[in-house]
Amino acid sequence: MMGPVLAACLLIILSTAWISQANGATCKKDGGVCTCNDQTKNVDCSSKGLTAIPSNIPVDTNRLVLQGNKLSSLPHTAFHRLNKLTFLDLRYNKLQTLPAGVFNHLVELDRLDLNYNQLKSLPPGVFDHLTKLTILWLNQNKLQSLPHGVFDKLTELKTLYLQINQLERLPNGVFDKLSQLQKLYLQENQLQSLPKGVFDKLTELKTLDLQTNQLRSVPEGIFDSLSSLSTVRLYNNPWDCSCNDILYLSKWIREKEGKVNGIESATCANKKAVLEITEEEAAEDCVYPNTTTAIPTTIITTLASSNDDDIPELPVPQENFQKFLGYQEPDHLPTQPQCLMSISGYLGLMMSLVLTSAAILYVIHFLKKA
Template identity: 65%
Template sequence: MMGPVLAACLLIILSTAWISQANEALCKKDGGVCSCNNNKNSVDCSSKRLTAIPSNIPVDTDRLVLQGNKLSSLPGMAFHGLTKLRQLYLSNNQLQALPIGVFDQLVNLTDLRLNRNQLTSLPPRVFDSLTKLTYLSLYNNQLKRVPEGAFDKLTELKTLKLDNNQLRSVPKEAFDNLQNIKDLRLEENPWDCSCRDILYLRNWIREKQGNVSNIEAAECAVGNKAVLDITEKDAASDCVSPNTTTAIPTSTTTPASVIYDDIHEIKVPQENFQKFLGYQEPDHLPTQPQCLMSISGYLGLMMSLMLTSAAILYVFHFLKKA
């Protein structure tokens, strides 16, 4: 009678191993491209030339590093389900826009890095769910505007980096809800000090001077005058603010052929690689590390199925003899 019991136990063990193989193909130790530290719930996929986000990121991930890749866009549901995530690094990519609601489920996020991308605008209310955020970096992008209310929910934010963008002004009350802000970087933007719109920023800087670091470094695009020092006469023009525009790009179109450094990636039909690779964005031919990860996972799956089948036959054999 012990034979069938042992066989059943073997079947359970093999099934568990199969599920584990399917779920952990992301990690380098299982043939994936990312480094995983299970003790700290950390997944590091930095500098892997990824053009898409892996779809099998564990739901209990606390820290996700995707910096230094070739991500040009994000799916709207890229981070859905990662409710335990606290740190998300997307810097040094090629992001041109963010989908509406892309961060909506990251309610525990404290650190978000989007610097060194190609963002020209932000979707409305894109940060509204990030009420625990303390660090937000958007520097070295091409932001021309900040939507009204963009930072209204970020009451815990301590560091905000907006330097090295194309901002000419910010909406009234843009920073009023940043109750805990300690460091705000505004330098290297073409602040238009001839328009009345700049007076809100001037007044805010004057009020927070000495309590918030680096805000005094904001300078006018013309005359090298500090925003802090402009007068009512300087800002006499009633200009049309770029913040009043309603044209907010929420997606981008990837060209049929894109050249990244020495890698040529060719547009392929979506259905060809989606299920096989397990990636959310099958818009490009996968890079070599992605193929290796997929092949390794596929071979592991086939081996697990073979062992499971053998265990099933073993069970039936003992049951038949019994």
């Protein structure tokens, strides 16, 4: 009768070992791919060649860095367990789309970095649950359009990066809910026009970058509500100074000269400063052909410089990512491994399963004899 008892004990021991193997032995010190810090709740999986999000990231993780990998898609449940996240870094991957609902459980998220991917579009409502988001990076993608209402729930947003995409137009009211927005970067797109009133609700906006687009004029009064504006970049646009639509911009620049940085650099297609244009020079009525075909566009590949100090925006070699962003290798790793499954972890798991199966067969064999 001792045989079944010994087999049962062996089964318990193997099960305990299997659970330990499945839940631990996966942080860097145990052969895992990611660096985990149980004091700061940070998980850093930078530049590991990952093609999928690791499945057992600790649920209490506060900061998750997945930059510099080979992620081309995300399951819609990728972050559903991580409702404590405040910062998610997905830049320098190969994401082409975002599944609907992928960020729905990140209700504490403060910063989301999607820079340097291959996003061509955004699903409607993809950011609707990120009500605490203050910084959103979407630059250096391939966005050609924005869904209506895509930013409507981001009422706490203070900085929005949309530069270096392929946007030709903005939806009406796209920024209407962003009353706290302070910095808006739209440079190096293919914007050929701006909707009337598109900036009317941005009374806290301090920095607006529109340089290097295809703008020929702006609607009357488009900047009038920007009472907090201190910097605006308008240069490297083909401003059409032969027709009277330019007169509003010319007058606004003269009024704000010395008060708003960067406006004097706006020049007409003939290189004359926009602020110098007179009514006699801009006497024609503006009649433009179809804005989608009127001006040949060139995809801009150079990075725009920025004076913003929030996060550096110049690309750096993969090996310098941590130094570049100020990441530091944690000096303390968890005493109980709680990170991601490694290859060695999987091998151990398979071995445990084999031994567990043998133990079960052993128990059944003795029970039958008994």
